[in-house]
Amino acid sequence: MNQDLMRHLAEILPQIQGFIYPNEVEIHWGMLIVVYPYITGVVAGAFILASLVKVFNVKEVQPLYRLSLLTALAYLLVAPMALVSHLGHPGRFYEILLTPQTSSAMAMFGFVYAWYLMAVLLLEIWFVHRTDMIAWAEEKTGVMRFVYRALALFSRDTSARGVEFDHKALKTITIIGIPSAFLLHGYVGFIFGSIKANPWWSSVLIPIVFLFSAIVSGIALVILFYMVITPLAGGKINMKCVDKAVDFLFYAVIVDFSLEVVEFIHRVYQSEEEIKILSEMLMSKLFMSLIVIQVMLGMILPLAIISVTKIFRHRFSLNEDLRKMLYFISVLLIQFGIFATRWNVVIGGQMFSKSFRGLTTYKMEFGGLEGLLFALALLMLPVVILAILLKVLPPWKEMLAEGKDGDGRAVGGELPAPGA
């Protein structure tokens, strides 16, 4: 293992440009730490999309409600895996729970995570599915019957009063959930933004930029899932819903883009001592991932595509199939763009020397814990978890409902009476 590391570092040595401190050859936060903010971003974004339905009463996106909650859960479960497996001692992760240092942003992870998982996401999902689970328990037999019973905490209360309480609880949880989702991802931004030693990270805007890029990636991913899963589940894509969700996505991308532009202009205008090495890095090491993928392909192009569909949707009633395709391309591009954003923050922040005199380089490994293969596996894992969640807590009734009557039916309200 050490031999591999030494060989790896020796390969980097000749590629160093200028001067870096001798301990800076190794890039310490690799692929896994790129994956981590990407995944938590999806969680926060998907939850914000869900809260559009519950708090802001955007009836059109009702079909996405349960899907986005389940997506958030699937990704949230994978988030700590990326963090723990990058540790030098993964087996010591419990230290962070036993002796958390209040001064450390990273130590708060356990608490922010636990709060978000337990107090927000699991609670909301439980209240959403409670009456359904009671009904499903009635339909099923054997093990699954018991599983649903247990998941519903053996509740059999489907009384109007109970259902009404579910609604009230949901509303409260979502209202708490929005700042919590902001906290979750703003906090991930703070992990980077609070490092005064690193001018690429150290910015008050970083948590906010993280937040809005999170919203962008979450909404885009849920739209992507919806457009893929619906035909697979034998349903018809509800264009009214997708149009509306893409509208929100569009605004979120604009806010995100503006924030990033503001940050960029601010940096260039202030032009502090690190500006030279940062611009050198931008034009060489990060040109592809930042200028081309993040900005051009991940933001400007999708913005252009969505603008075109927005303009022509009303004028010439753009063909629905063409619109679907354009949306699909946009949300896919946005995913790559946001992933590139994470890459540029995490890897970019370590490629320039803190002496501001040189650049190192990142050589991605293929195998191993820090390698590409494992990162891809981690990126696929939430999709697998989501598939299982969709099996256990099927959202089809709501997701595949015809869009024309998207009248915001109460979630549990029009279920068949149990045992009917």
Place this chain on the structure above:
Amino acid sequence: MVKFPEKMPDSLARLLVVFVVLTAVLAIAWVMIPTPMKSVHVQWDNAILREKAKPMRYAGAHACEECHGEIYGKKKAGYHRDLSCETCHGPAKTHTEDPDKTKPAIPATRSFCVQCHAYNPSRPRGFPQINPQGHNPLKPCAGCHNPHDPKPPTTPKECSACHGEIARTKAVSHHVQLECTTCHQAPQQHKITPRGVKPTKPQNREFCGKCHAKDTRETREKLAKSAPKIDMAEHGEKYVCWQCHYPHSPEVEN
């Protein structure tokens, strides 16, 4: 099932039970975890003990005196007086514990001494430096210089023996043809106790003016005749010449 208060909804009651159970489990777990795992202060104290218990490799500046008093005394009186023995001989803690088991290194190659004494423009001025290619190539340093009392084996004739950097600098400057003694009077004693007796240095503008003033009478020398001339009254009269021109390599606009 427990009877809950009439007003509390069934679902909330069940969640409360889960919450209470979870909290209880966590609380019990917390109590059962041993203190060293929970207290950073205990961990720090233990870590300090571990840190202090780490083995030493370098014995320190005074360890050698006990057995090697003579060499130690000799070194103390010479130019290497501030060096630790271990600077050259390497870590010797094991040797102090059992002198026969391990012997410290005795570096004898030229490549060792030149790590400090090869000319390098980044080294501070005045630090003794030689050009390894020009300075008795292939001869071991210790043949002429005792490392425990390093000094030139014979009284040097040329200034460049000690002032190599200045000599090299002057050699490629406009002053290449000037002897050191044109500007400095070096008493013989300076070559024996260089820091005790110092050579003279020019004191005033007029000294440089002997060659460079436009109305100089010093025209016997061919060199002085061809030297660039300035008007001493006009040219930087507030300063002495070497505040702008380094005499060993005078900067001039070409």
Place this chain on the structure above:
Amino acid sequence: MNGRRRFLRDFLALLCSGGAIGGFLKLLPGSAHAKETVRTGKWYGYGVSVDKCIGCGRCMEACKAENNVPKEPFFFRTWVERYIIRKNGETAVRTIDPGAEPVPEAALDKSILRSFFVPKLCNQCADPPCVQVCPVGATWRTEDGVVLVNEKTCIGCRYCIQACPYGARYLSPATHTADKCTFCYHRISVGQLPACVEVCPTQARIFGDLNAAASPLSRFLRMNKIHVLKPGLNTEPKVYYANLDGEVR
């Protein structure tokens, strides 16, 4: 609610909110002038006399030998940088390699404006950013002012490596935990000098107790104009440089 009771309530609320704001403001640093709290007992510091360093690299070798630092050139508790500042404004920096045969330098490189060596090591900051970010308290500042790493509880998250502005930390390939200069804590706690100070042939490196009245370090601090690295980051380094060039970061 009568007037008196309302007044009492408002007054109490004012007290509470005032207390809350006051408590929050306590988080802010107190005075712009007081640098460090006055201490009793040992408070270790370090001096570097840039003008004396000859760039021989003995310190780098001694450090690796004394502290079992891996030999490969990616892990250093201390290192020496060589600066060459040219007349055209270019600054070339590199870390010296003590094992390498010295390359003979051109007798006179006229393009050089000035050139020098700068020893670097952990600055043992009084306000260390690495300690601030450690999630598990595996790195901390001891009573005598040395920042240590507990290799038994370090989880290897490398947040401290990111937070150090000086590049003083590395991940030990042997223990997979963060590692750094300890001022040779095992030596100084028995009255010996750190290995780098021990072997420095020109006394460019000076170690001592900042609270001591007379010591090489206190004399060094008294007789020189002193600078620290990256003072703008407010880390309060305890490695003090004399005659440090502005190009050094």
